[in-house]
Amino acid sequence: MSIERSLVLVKPDGFQRGLTGEVLRRIEGKGYRLVALAVLTPTREQLAAHYAEHEGKPFYEPLVEFMSSGPVTAVVVEGQDCVKGFRSLAGATNPTDAAPGTIRGDLGRDWGTKVQQNIVHGSDSHESATREIGIWFPDLEG
Numbered sequence: 001m002s003i004e005r006s007l008v009l010v011k012p013d014g015f016q017r018g019l020t021g022e023v024l025r026r027i028e029g030k031g032y033r034l035v036a037l038a039v040l041t042p043t044r045e046q047l048a049a050h051y052a053e054h055e056g057k058p059f060y061e062p063l064v065e066f067m068s069s070g071p072v073t074a075v076v077v078e079g080q081d082c083v084k085g086f087r088s089l090a091g092a093t094n095p096t097d098a099a100p101g102t103i104r105g106d107l108g109r110d111w112g113t114k115v116q117q118n119i120v121h122g123s124d125s126h127e128s129a130t131r132e133i134g135i136w137f138p139d140l141e142g
């Protein structure tokens with residue numbers, strides 16, 4: 001894989017806890033480049049598109065509810081193999097299982113909520129990244 005882009009979201013829990021700068025610091029520290037950045041409160045329509053693969057799963061409704069509950073920071077990240085690389089930085093989906101050294105392992109935990117509040121989202125493949133960047137940054141060139 002060559003230079004590629006990934007779509008990262010600092011989710012409402014991360015935003016509200018003031019962890020946006022910490023997440024960006026880790027992305028830049030890894031050597032990735034920030035291409036676009038926006039603070040916004042997602043609409044249910046955006047989230048339905050973003051999470052289409054999860055529709056019908058038990059955590060889908062609580063997830064959309066949580067993700068639309070407040071501002072997020074959406075970021076387009078660029079670098080060699082950065083889709084896989086950011087997933088390693090983020091750590092396992094469940095913050096309780098996430099290894100120390102990762103964003104979720106160092107900064108996340110189980111809050112006893114219906115949905116796993118795990119600070120960040122990162123695209124899971126090159127194709128997902130292209131699709132997701134189109135949802136969050138429809139006007140982004142290149």
Ligand code: RTP
Nearest residue numbers: 059063092093114115116117118120121122124
């Ligand atoms: P993400 O998409 O946010 O980067 O995380 P992921 O790939 O590690 O996780 P995914 O399976 O795509 O799930 C999307 C988000 O849904 C919430 N979730 N909660 N059983 C649960 O309570 C549960 N399972 C998934 C998490 O916020 C997860 O990141």
Ligand code: MG
Nearest residue numbers: 121122123124
């Ligand atoms: Mg995912």
